[in-house]
Amino acid sequence: MRAFAALLRHELLLLFRQNVIGIAAATVIIYAAALYLIPRDHHDMWVPALLMSEIVTMGVLFIAAVLFIEMRQQTAIAFAVTPVPTATWILAKLAAFTILSTGAAQALLILSSSIPNGALVTLTVVLTALLYNQIGFVLALWTGSIRDFFLPLSVVMGLLALSIYWHLGAADSPLFWIIPSYPAMILLASSVSAIPAGTLLLALALLLLWNAAAFWLCRHAFHTRVSARLGR
């Protein structure tokens, strides 16, 4: 626990020193401007979509950018020879970025005032931010460089965006249940439109499952992409 606390402090300090917090603030301002341009009576439709888009953007891109810097500095391997388990290091990094994404999403929620900022919305925002940070983490480690990052990113983002299309009424399919962003979108949409309790529970369970699977992938990516590359 002490190591986790130290690592979390370290990650938050790095977010500040690397100016990630400043960029996050700028992102919130851009989304707030987009929100301002949307007529108030359309907020129910657009705020959950904007919220999801903001979480996706910050979740995937920010953590990936920082990981590319750290891969260049080879700092991850310095942690690998300390008593701190890999999982603790990954969790601390994810926690720091989830705090950042959640903070940005909460700022947008406060500005919108159309979505009730209840416990379910907050929980959904946290779990969604955590999931997208993990997706960004895995993508960054798997691709290994910015040059190779964007093609897989565009495929993944395209897939994840389908849930936003569903929310806006532009697309629908039972297959959407297998998209990781779909349960999150259902939960966010539930704050502005009535959704059966069974569907909500299923969405929450799926979101938790996706997070667990993504965490396993994060650890796997670290071992295969950081440790295995060491000897070269």
Next chain:
Amino acid sequence: MIAVNGLRYAYPRKTKGANELTLKGLNFDVEPGEIFGFLGPSGSGKSTTQKLLTGTLSGYEGSISVKGKELSRWDNSYYRQIGVGFEMPNHFSKLTALENLKLFASFYDGDTLEPMPLLEQLGLHEHAKKPVGAFSKGMKMRLNFARAIMHRPDIVFLDEPTAGLDPANARKVKQIIKSLKAEGKTIFLTTHNMLDAEELCDRIAFIVDGQLATIGKLDQMKRSYGEPSVVVEYRTDDSAAPRKAVFPMQSLSVNADFQRILATAELWSIHSQEASVEEIFFKATGTKLA
């Protein structure tokens, strides 16, 4: 302290040729409290060996036993026993030297060395509060070294610890390595710097193409692979420029040529000479070290 038996390792197919063995059956022991030098040319497998010993690479065949326990059976507490100095600097460039050290110190339960005196020993105290991004490679290497020993590990793995250092700072690092040995610490030193090996190591192993060519104490190797000799610089009446002659140390007292020079020439210098690590390496392996 460390016992390696039949160590074989091949990188996964994606990162190197299929089934190509990088290490082809290494056998060696490292005694407690000794400085063990692991020398070899680039690509010989010395860094791979160190990475296996530090547990950062896995999937080896054979046996690696550290403090009497197979490496695969150690949990994360292994990293309280060992310190690792990497070949390349790896620090958070946006953090200061002090912040980098304090972060890593926070991962250990027991007593760790105070960062500031350690930085002072390495000549970095005046830069302790500067971001590491502004450091030269030599300064970053010294910080690597500080991080490796900060938690007072029993075994220290050092990969080219003086690479990129000027002679004065290299001397500081070597002095600390000697003091660690005096405290009873075991040092595994991977290097291709012959001078470091000669100055620091109790025993040396030469690795070439994933195999150990020879292993032993340096003075024994010097006797086995090199012939001690005497180099004489002298000038005779009929020569303006000084000449140089080399005589085998053995039976020097009855060497007629040596005696004649002593009797007739103007001596400029006489030096004894023994095989350097580089020469021993070449004789033992048929390969150049660098």
